[in-house]
Amino acid sequence: MVPLSAPAVRGVKICGLTEEAGFDACIAHGADWVGFVFFDRSPRCVTPAQARALSGRHAGGPARVGLFVHPDDETLARVLDGVSLDILQIYASFERAAEVYARFGVPVWLSQPVSARADLPVACPAAVERILIEPKPPASASRPGGNAQKLDWGLMQGWTPSFPWMLAGGLTPDNVAQAIEQSGAPAVDVSSGVESAPGLKSPDAIARFIQNARSALFSG
Structure with missing residues (x-):
């Protein structure tokens, strides 16, 4: 068994923000x-104006991420005209x-759903800054993303990509440390796992998620 290393600082993304308390907790x-979701089938969907109002509560700080599902140029241009996204x-x-x-000319992250080790990407185009690894949605799902499903984190053991990546799907304050320890994820993304109701973030859960992610050990 490989000894556990010292705790490392992990990148943490809180996605699907819709209200002030959640944003302020971040x-x-x-x-x-x-993260702000611009996909109308999601209970976390916001308008550019809503995202701009939330983002304006604090100058600087976390990078602002906009999530889109198969967007056309018109949609992206409309959102970017309404709110500044990093x-x-x-x-x-x-x-x-x-x-x-x-x-x-805005950095692009690409979501990559996986269900088996063979699905893990072996390369990343130069135009993509980071890849998000998450579970493939069930056939009945009405939207992409983790859908609160938990990925088999062991799939990533021994996987050493040369590009930045992030783990998403089914993460909570109670399991994020284990997920990091088993997968070696350098960064994690959570949405429903820190909510008290769909689209409503829990400030306490956000605090615990970030603390537990940052204190996780890596056995890679």
């Missing part, structure tokens, strides 16, 4: 990224991700 507890996180192909980066 600021207070030092989240690295805050990163575009999209569900799309590698080719489309490259087009988005070329068109808008």
